[in-house]
Amino acid sequence: MIGILILCLTSVSAQDKKCQMSGYVKNMEGVFFLGSSMEEQLGTNMMDYNLTHQRLNFDYFFTSDLLFTVQMRNRFYVGGMVRDIPFFADYTAYDNGKVDMSWNIATGDNWFLNTNIDRLYIDYTYQSWNLTVGRQRINWGINFVWNPNDLFNTYNYLDFDYEERPGADAVKLTRYFGYTASLEVAYKMADEMIYRTFAASYRFNLKGYDIQIIGGWKGYDLVLGTGWTGNIKGAGFRGEMSYFHPMTGYKDDSKEALVTSLSLDYTFPKGLYLQTSFLFNSLGTTGDIDQENLLYVDANLSAKNLSLGKYEGFVQASYQLSPITYISGSVITNLSDGSGYCGPSVTFSILDNLDLMTMGQVFWGKSLSEYGNQPNSAYIRLKYSF
């Protein structure tokens, strides 16, 4: 990291553009309103944390075709939540990559400081070829909420504060054909087989549709899938479908699954944006949700396991109220048990590089439902970008 800084500083003084540096500093206050069962356990009905979050992105161009990138985030958490939830700090430090690059470098009674490198790669381009080696984000997802085609680095939609989303420790080779087509092969490394992925995707453009076909193996399964994006009467029409089949010898460890998500989005002439999305997850349930599983949602999240329910729906509306005010609201619901989530937010630009956001996360549902037992929360966040 220091080496990069020195490289950057010397190149800045040399007045060239070999090095680029960017990032932000955010401060967010999060307040959680606990339900009665948690209140009994913890003796309080409210909890909070304050998060100071700094992100640094460095790009160093050895030549215009050879790039080195490192991106890190430093997060300082303080508050009752850190003190009262024992696994909070450990959970934050968890890194499921091949190389552990998340460290709690200092901890106290009700605070800790975490450093995490979530991008670290070399990117080399030769004519229509591109090779990327290291921790990188391999984005095969097309939809905005659920991505059955995202075989490498699934993200949690509710984790809104992680804007860059996780990366994968991988090697990726891409060959571009013409203006819009490409063939990509990638291998994600991990200690445990369940987290390894080796897959290829072929993308092309046909009659106004971007289409991809993917295949390979992920964990114990063979995967075959397709995704597309096009339009129906001006509305964006996006879809992803993946089929997982346990490999010979792993029938006891894994189950066959079909995961599909479809979405439609439309922007009205005055700027109102509406989006709706649907998820079918054959391994999800239409009945009661085992509440133990909720604890491991993030750890178990993968393209094969995007939800606990079998049928999920999503609706979002957003509107640019003025050049400095953006409002948005989204709803997710488990269509079988009726439980759900609602996330209203307002983003306000104070200055060109300073934004204020407020957001709520409201959950409802009965006791054995997917969303019913999650605590409601509210956030206010100030972000300075540079």
Add this chain to the structure above:
Amino acid sequence: MCMQRNIKAVLLFLIIAIGCMKASAQDAKAIVKKSYDLMRGTSSYSEATMAIIRPKYTRTLQFKSWSKGTDYSLVYVMSPAKDKGQVSLKRDNEMWNWMPSIRRMIKIPPSMMNQSWMGSDLTNDDIVKESSIVDDYDHKIIGEESVGGEDCWEIELVPHEDAAVVWGKIVSMISKKNGYTLQNKYYDEDEELVNSESMSKVKKVGDRTIPTFYEVIPADKPGQKTTMSMDVIRFGEKLNDNFFSIQNAKRVR
């Protein structure tokens, strides 16, 4: 006898008048096309600063753009910092946005062309110029007037019925001597004025002389305007079609 002579005179007048009208319509289109070609060129590179001005605040955006003909364009956002590196690519009728932080190429459906570009007063369509001021409109010279000391043709542009255009009509002032546009007034379908656009700071840029500062003022919103200053413009850039590719949209900077 007298009657016949009158008819002849009327016919002659009509023939001349129709001939004039036809010539004028052709001229009007040619004048608009000349202005369009002058401002845009067959291929170009530019760097621009846009300011969104409201009574209580101003927000600025800087971007680079490359274009080739009307079919290909690529726009790279330089600032504000939070949006730096975002790219819009247009090829023929298709458009994509590249979000570098999450490494995602998002295909923009036609309805999203109406969406505000980067929260500004311009839409995606304005940025990549989906509709053509030359091909999607009928043009007619309706007068002559002086704008900023230059004699101009006053030309009315009425969109074709099937054109995907939001305006009811546009009235342009185009310099007779220099061929560039100095003013556009945009009207809605009820002929109410919506926006006034004026161009100024005429400079010699490479092989041509053109205005480099644009100002758009909405008719019904006092104190509001959007300005765009062309900080760098280069015409006749040698741009391969391959420059406007998905691969390059991810790499350009």
